[in-house]
Amino acid sequence: MKKESMNNSDLHFEHKQWRSELSFWEDELKTFNNRLEELIKRWTDKNVLAQLEHFQNQFIRQGEVIDTLQHHINVHETNMVTHDEKGENVINVNLAKHHVAFRDRMETQRKIYGDLKKDFYRFLPKFM
Template sequence: MVDVIYNSDLHFEHTLWTSELTFWEGELKSLENKLKELISHWTDKEVLAKLEHYKDVFTLQSDVVRDIKKSIKQHEINILDHTPNGHESMDIPRVKEHLKLRSKMETQREAYGNLKKEFFQFSSEYL
């Protein structure tokens, strides 16, 4: 038996991912503000180097979030291009593309969660 993956299911998952990514963008702005606060309180070069590291990582995370959102948007366009032809289910290449996006989201979710945990531990140590 072959499971059918419907466009509406993929769109729903895209919507959830986009909401999650938008939330992360807001969190990253808050984390960057916290970072600025910490930078303004420290003159120790070792601590400032660690803070600079987090600044770089937050920038990288913002770029990753933006890239994933762009990939989701492109996949949505592919789905929309596919739907007018009367196809309500995806073909194998598009499903594989979606599964790659899902894997990226899962990887990013874990990496982002670890980053926040690490930064909170660091910031509580240096507040």
């Protein structure tokens, strides 16, 4: 059975995809926060404001997670550049394991972020 190898160009391609996705999420969070500001100005009901604060906290947390994920990608890219400069195109086993684990982390984050968006979209019509 032939072993599948990972090379830097494959990993770089996936990193570019993840960066684009994370950048899109950042833009969405800006839009969501703008919508929250509109609602905060409109409502004085403490229950509604508490829900708005909940979403505001979640959006802040998601921004922090995005920053962490972007940092991890940058660290991995820097490591890959070091390997490229040495003429080592095939990633070592530990880096490949980290990459696969990060891929799983991105999948989990997609679910978490997607669920938050669904909740926010369900919330908006009630209070707009």
